[in-house]
Amino acid sequence: MVAGPVSRSDGNCLKKTSNRFPNMKIEIDQGSGFCFGVTRAINKAEEELKQGTTLYCLGDIVHNGKECDRLKRLGLATIDHDAFAQLHHAKVLLRAHGEPPATYRQARANGIDIIDATCPVVLHLQERIKKEFQEGGTTGRQIVIFGKNGHAEVLGLVGQTDGTAIVIESPEEVSKLDFNKDICLYSQTTKPLDDFRKIVEYIQAHISPTATFRYYDTICRQVANRMPHIRDFAARHDVVLFVCGKKSSNGRVLYDECRNVNPRSYMVDAANEINPEWLKDCWSVGICGATSTPKWLMEECAAAINGMEA
Numbered sequence: 001m002v003a004g005p006v007s008r009s010d011g012n013c014l015k016k017t018s019n020r021f022p023n024m025k026i027e028i029d030q031g032s033g034f035c036f037g038v039t040r041a042i043n044k045a046e047e048e049l050k051q052g053t054t055l056y057c058l059g060d061i062v063h064n065g066k067e068c069d070r071l072k073r074l075g076l077a078t079i080d081h082d083a084f085a086q087l088h089h090a091k092v093l094l095r096a097h098g099e100p101p102a103t104y105r106q107a108r109a110n111g112i113d114i115i116d117a118t119c120p121v122v123l124h125l126q127e128r129i130k131k132e133f134q135e136g137g138t139t140g141r142q143i144v145i146f147g148k149n150g151h152a153e154v155l156g157l158v159g160q161t162d163g164t165a166i167v168i169e170s171p172e173e174v175s176k177l178d179f180n181k182d183i184c185l186y187s188q189t190t191k192p193l194d195d196f197r198k199i200v201e202y203i204q205a206h207i208s209p210t211a212t213f214r215y216y217d218t219i220c221r222q223v224a225n226r227m228p229h230i231r232d233f234a235a236r237h238d239v240v241l242f243v244c245g246k247k248s249s250n251g252r253v254l255y256d257e258c259r260n261v262n263p264r265s266y267m268v269d270a271a272n273e274i275n276p277e278w279l280k281d282c283w284s285v286g287i288c289g290a291t292s293t294p295k296w297l298m299e300e301c302a303a304a305i306n307g308m309e310a
Helices: 036-050 065-074 081-086 101-110 120-136 152-159 171-176 193-206 226-235 249-261 295-306
Strands: 013-015 025-028 055-058 076-079 091-094 113-116 141-146 166-168 182-187 213-215 239-243 265-268 284-289
Touching: 025 295, 036 055, 036 065, 036 091, 036 113, 036 120, 055 081, 065 076, 081 101, 101 152, 120 141, 120 152, 120 182, 141 152, 141 193, 166 171, 171 193, 182 193, 193 213, 226 249, 226 284, 239 249, 239 295, 249 265, 249 284, 284 295
Parallel strands: 025 284, 055 076, 055 091, 091 113, 141 166, 141 182, 182 213, 239 265, 239 284
Antiparallel strands: 013 025
């Protein structure tokens, strides 16, 4: 689909000039798109691929299928942990989510050259949890991680405790903890700050007088600060298109915030999923996305709207 003619009123807005939606304004949110950790991982991958060497990535480099497809065309081969265990004397990139210690041990045993793109924020969190575990283990206390079970980052965090950390996915699950034992609480870097605070308040209200409770707000502020921004962005548009890969947990959280503010919010993985019916009686469309959404994909969505025929 070829985009229709547009004029830019500023760095963010596109003035609609197609026949189908005359006078419609389209704004691409400049606060959306890759976070620092994802940008760093993709830059590392592109630098290696430019050298013409074979490069593997352990898991999807980012939870966005379209961006993964783009990097695949450049030569990046995505593998799972089973394939990784069979690999020898190869070059493998570890994505921003991080990996447990077992992955590094496997790499050393197989002579694998690791390109470590673990986000510095995640790496610091791993080190803190590892130190906590090494200093006292989990005898008589609970190391608790607020995060999504099975998420790549959470697997890396739990791995720092030899698999003994307790994962809770929501404030509703906090009641399963033993409040007669000491509790040390951490959080996956991309979880909602409000939910973390609810968990802290619940534990403080229920912890036994004979037990101790320590908590560490390890939520990435680059992600957390997007929450109030995305609310404001969604509120000032008639329709919101949230561009996001289906695997992105961060994307789901941000999309839900859009929906809470603006019921005419729709999640799309790509431009071909945009339904023209959504845009009826609409003067303003906001296009935004997750920390795993590339800017070029949001721009494609804007171009698709501009290219719609009457």
